[in-house]
Amino acid sequence: MPLYHQLGQFPQKRHTQFRQPDGSLYHEQLFGTIGFDGMSSLLYHLRRPTQVRDIVSSVDVSPKVAEAKHIKSRKLVGFNVPPEDDFLDSRKALLVNKTVQIGVAAPRKSLTDYFYKNADSDELLFIHRGTGTLRTLLGNIPFEYGDYLLIPRGMIYQIEFDTEDNRILYCESTDPIYTPKRYRNHFGQLLESSPFCERDLKLPQDLETHDETGEFTIKIKKQGMLHEVVYASHPFDVVGWDGYNFPYGFSIHNFEPITGRVHQPPPVHQTFETKSFVVCSFVPRLYDYHPLSIPAPYNHSNIDSDEMLYYVDGDFMSRTGIGPGYISLHPGGIPHGPHPGTYEGSIGHKGTEELAVMIDTFAPLAVTEEALKIDTGDYHQSWL
Numbered sequence: 001m002p003l004y005h006q007l008g009q010f011p012q013k014r015h016t017q018f019r020q021p022d023g024s025l026y027h028e029q030l031f032g033t034i035g036f037d038g039m040s041s042l043l044y045h046l047r048r049p050t051q052v053r054d055i056v057s058s059v060d061v062s063p064k065v066a067e068a069k070h071i072k073s074r075k076l077v078g079f080n081v082p083p084e085d086d087f088l089d090s091r092k093a094l095l096v097n098k099t100v101q102i103g104v105a106a107p108r109k110s111l112t113d114y115f116y117k118n119a120d121s122d123e124l125l126f127i128h129r130g131t132g133t134l135r136t137l138l139g140n141i142p143f144e145y146g147d148y149l150l151i152p153r154g155m156i157y158q159i160e161f162d163t164e165d166n167r168i169l170y171c172e173s174t175d176p177i178y179t180p181k182r183y184r185n186h187f188g189q190l191l192e193s194s195p196f197c198e199r200d201l202k203l204p205q206d207l208e209t210h211d212e213t214g215e216f217t218i219k220i221k222k223q224g225m226l227h228e229v230v231y232a233s234h235p236f237d238v239v240g241w242d243g244y245n246f247p248y249g250f251s252i253h254n255f256e257p258i259t260g261r262v263h264q265p266p267p268v269h270q271t272f273e274t275k276s277f278v279v280c281s282f283v284p285r286l287y288d289y290h291p292l293s294i295p296a297p298y299n300h301s302n303i304d305s306d307e308m309l310y311y312v313d314g315d316f317m318s319r320t321g322i323g324p325g326y327i328s329l330h331p332g333g334i335p336h337g338p339h340p341g342t343y344e345g346s347i348g349h350k351g352t353e354e355l356a357v358m359i360d361t362f363a364p365l366a367v368t369e370e371a372l373k374i375d376t377g378d379y380h381q382s383w384l
């Protein structure tokens with residue numbers, strides 16, 4: 001996050017002696033991304049963060065691709081993915097390519113028995129149902145309906161849910177996920193024209209410092225494998241840190257829509273970006289106010305992008321037969337547009353209550369076996 005944040009205690013000068021009450025040194029760790037070029041934070045641990053006791057197992061958790069090359073528009077029923085107790089088991093990758101995995105999850109239980117770290121990808125969780133706390137080695141972030149949680153690669157975390165009724169859209173990206181560069185000035189500050197600003201971000205708080213030794217399992221995702229690694233001390237033993245590399249939250253309800261006299265293109269809804277895809281938030285907003293405007297979108301040919309839309313709430317203006325948790329995939333190569341009746345039907349309406357998350361990828365998305373299980377099958381013919 002191009003924003004400086006700090007929690008706890010650390011020395012005034014970096015890379016200098018910082019001593020514990022018993023006179024021993026705290027253990028400094030530079031936690032950076034993109035080699036030493038990306039954003040980084042400096043952490044101070046009670047114990048060395050390198051104390052691996054054992055590597056217990058390594059399991060291949062790569063998604064199973066069912067259709068790698070296709071041209072079929074699809075409608076998936078996300079809520080038909082059955083709930084599972086374990087947070088990682090519950091995650092079902094649906095649409096994937098070399099740099100991104102998009103899926104849904106319905107975890108029933110909090111992740112407390114082990115810790116998790118994704119060393120391959122930044123993770124973006126969108127909370128559709130449920131409340132709780134994301135607990136990380138850099139502090140905690142309470143979450144609720146509508147929150148995006150951005151967890152940079154390598155962050156060790158657990159997640160606690162208040163109830164068993166949880167629904168999450170998630171995205172794993174091997175390219176770092178940032179706020180759009182065009183929303184930021186030369187210094188990284190979000191511009192006045194940005195649909196959100198720094199005040200809207202939920203930064204980590206309540207740093208937990210656990211002084212415990214023993215056996216602590218971290219499940220580490222790397223190269224599509226899940227390695228179970230046992231460490232000799234509690235992973236949350238940081239007494240202080242500062243820097244730019246940390247998890248944060250942002251509520252979709254704080255995205256301020258940009259509207260116009262005539263239909264505005266999807267980039268006005270953009271919330272995050274990477275080198276290989278964008279994430280857009282469609283939120284309740286006033287419709288276009290030209291006297292002859294047509295609020296529903298025109299047919300469009302995203303010829304070289306795949307478009308995934310996750311429907312959260314409200315009546316989606318350009319689609320019929322859509323409910324919360326539904327996912328549509330409009331693959332590149334063919335045009336798509338509003339369903340019959342919705343284009344004309346949108347005329348004269350003053351606003352929409354729709355809430356949706358869109359992920360447009362610049363490389364085609366393969367469809368997984370898990371996706372076929374919740375595919376309605378005939379969506380590609382729904383414009384006839």
Ligand SMILES: [Fe+2]
Pocket residue numbers: 300307330336
């Ligand atoms: Fe579209």
